[in-house]
Amino acid sequence: AKRKGQKYDQIIDAAVKVIAQNGYHHSQVSKIAKEAGVADGTIYLYFKNKEDILVSLFEEKMGKFIQKIEEELAGESSIEAKLLILITMHLMQLQKDHSLAIVTQLELRQSNIELRNRINEVLKGYLKLIDTIILLGIEKGVFKEDLDVRITRQMIFGTIDEVVTDWVMKEHKYDLVQLCEPVHTMLLNAMRRS
Amino acid sequence: AKRKGQKYDQIIDAAVKVIAQNGYHHSQVSKIAKEAGVADGTIYLYFKNKEDILVSLFEEKMGKFIQKIEEELAGESSIEAKLLILITMHLMQLQKDHSLAIVTQLELRQSNIELRNRINEVLKGYLKLIDTIILLGIEKGVFKEDLDVRITRQMIFGTIDEVVTDWVMKEHKYDLVQLCEPVHTMLLNAMRRS
Ligand SMILES: CCCCCCCCCCCCCCCCCC(=O)SCCNC(=O)CCNC(=O)[C@H](O)C(C)(C)COP(=O)(O)OP(=O)(O)OC[C@H]1O[C@@H](n2cnc3c(N)ncnc32)[C@H](O)[C@@H]1OP(=O)(O)O
Ligand SMILES: CCCCCCCCCCCCCCCCCC(=O)SCCNC(=O)CCNC(=O)[C@H](O)C(C)(C)COP(=O)(O)OP(=O)(O)OC[C@H]1O[C@@H](n2cnc3c(N)ncnc32)[C@H](O)[C@@H]1OP(=O)(O)O
Numbered sequence: 136a137k138r139k140g141q142k143y144d145q146i147i148d149a150a151v152k153v154i155a156q157n158g159y160h161h162s163q164v165s166k167i168a169k170e171a172g173v174a175d176g177t178i179y180l181y182f183k184n185k186e187d188i189l190v191s192l193f194e195e196k197m198g199k200f201i202q203k204i205e206e207e208l209a210g211e212s213s214i215e216a217k218l219l220i221l222i223t224m225h226l227m228q229l230q231k232d233h234s235l236a237i238v239t240q241l242e243l244r245q246s247n248i249e250l251r252n253r254i255n256e257v258l259k260g261y262l263k264l265i266d267t268i269i270l271l272g273i274e275k276g277v278f279k280e281d282l283d284v285r286i287t288r289q290m291i292f293g294t295i296d297e298v299v300t301d302w303v304m305k306e307h308k309y310d311l312v313q314l315c316e317p318v319h320t321m322l323l324n325a326m327r328r329s
Numbered sequence: 330a331k332r333k334g335q336k337y338d339q340i341i342d343a344a345v346k347v348i349a350q351n352g353y354h355h356s357q358v359s360k361i362a363k364e365a366g367v368a369d370g371t372i373y374l375y376f377k378n379k380e381d382i383l384v385s386l387f388e389e390k391m392g393k394f395i396q397k398i399e400e401e402l403a404g405e406s407s408i409e410a411k412l413l414i415l416i417t418m419h420l421m422q423l424q425k426d427h428s429l430a431i432v433t434q435l436e437l438r439q440s441n442i443e444l445r446n447r448i449n450e451v452l453k454g455y456l457k458l459i460d461t462i463i464l465l466g467i468e469k470g471v472f473k474e475d476l477d478v479r480i481t482r483q484m485i486f487g488t489i490d491e492v493v494t495d496w497v498m499k500e501h502k503y504d505l506v507q508l509c510e511p512v513h514t515m516l517l518n519a520m521r522r523s
Binding site: 158159165170187208241242244246247252255282283285287288289290292293294296297298301304307314317320322324326327329 | 335352353354368437438440441445446449476477479480481483484486487488489491492495498508511513515516518519520521523
């Protein structure tokens with residue numbers, strides 16, 4: 136299948152919108168085609184099926200997001216600043232696109248195990264990025280040397296993720312990005328060498 | 330509808346098993362009836378529909394769980410010990426019942442908004458319990474006085490929850506309860522007055 140081009144991007148963006156609005160299970164391929172302004176058959180030039188659309192949109196958006204974060208991280212040398220960049224970009228990205236936030240916090244949490252494993256393989260890229268920050272912090276002596284990297288990653292991701300889900304469930308009615316600072320402070324305190 | 334009795338408990342336990350095994354969407358009421366060893370019609374004496382079964386089983390199990398935790402918490406005066414009790418009981422409860430863990434980590438994460446709001450209303454009881462520990466810790470001067478209670482609760486719940494989901498996705502293959510201690514240490518460090 137093709138993986139590039141204007142139509143590919145158009146279909147991905149239409150899928151985010153349709154899935155956020157109708158839920159994954161009620162998002163027929165024909166609905167996505169209509170929203171994208173392409174023929175149903177066109178979708179199948181790019182995607183095998185609806186599942187493939189869901190996983191691909193996550194892969195696509197996550198790939199770009201990780202690239203952007205990595206660029207920002209490279210420009211900062213302090214470990215505290217790197218962690219703040221990660222938290223801020225995570226919250227900003229979802230605050231500026233409510234449909235994407237509904238997709239990440241509700242629709243990607245599929246319980247079908249094969250589908251979920253494919254989704255989690257994509258998430259792995261982001262979790263590995265979090266690990267590099269933790270490892271660097273330990274190496275530099277900013278974080279405790281006996282931190283369990285896996286549990287620390289689960290705390291960082293789990294905290295940010297829960298903050299975002301609450302905000303989605305409260306229909307995005309307060310400012311999410313303002314929460315960067317207190318989240319950053321608490322996470323640093325959890326990890327910092329005393 | 331009736332809310333008590335041996336058959337009620339039987340249906341609830343059968344529902345946990347059937348939903349964990351087949352997924353909520355493929356758990357027809359008739360499958361649950363068969364597993365419980367009751368007639369289909371009997372289920373409707375107790376529950377309006379499948380949705381009602383899902384919410385009720387969560388309500389029932391969560392109610393008992395909160396009661397048990399509250400009893401344990403009452404027997405401990407130190408705030409650090411109270412937090413450890415909460416983490417330990419959460420992890421123990423799910424480690425000892427894999428079906429329950431699949432239900433809490435995968436099947437209760439429904440994206441349909443009305444259903445999810447009913448589920449989250451039940452979860453609220455547990456989150457309020459976490460809040461009482463945070464508030465007591467602040468009052469006693471063990472935790473920082475400027476902690477944001479909501480974000481702190483999101484960190485505590487989000488961290489434990491992510492630890493459990495990882496373990497479920499890894500098919501329960503390592504010991505979950507051993508993670509109490511490092512999770513407890515990190516959370517305390519995040520909150521403790523310095
Ligand atoms: C639309 C897109 C928008 C993108 C841009 C937006 C920007 C923001 C980003 C938003 C992010 C939100 C995305 C939504 C994600 C949806 C999915 C969720 O629900 S997420 C929320 C829910 N969370 C999830 O669903 C995540 C669930 N987690 C997972 O599925 C996996 O961790 C993984 C696949 C992610 C990584 O797996 P892996 O690479 O394997 O790495 P591990 O370290 O896990 O494990 C390594 C090995 O260690 C073993 N081990 C571990 N602990 C212990 C222990 N204590 N003792 C002994 N052993 C232990 C373990 O068994 C394994 O060994 P083996 O089994 O291979 O032999
Ligand atoms: C089978 C059962 C086994 C049981 C025993 C097993 C033992 C272990 C336990 C396992 C637990 C796992 C259970 C699985 C749960 C499934 C559900 C999930 O996915 S959980 C994982 C995913 N997590 C979720 O799905 C949880 C999502 N959260 C929620 O849905 C809600 O927080 C709530 C319903 C839980 C509580 O709601 P509420 O009582 O309202 O309390 P809030 O504090 O949230 O809000 C209070 C007010 O403050 C406003 N506000 C907040 N922040 C800000 C701010 N920064 N600036 C300004 N304002 C802010 C906010 O808008 C609200 O005002 P208003 O809107 O009323 O005017």
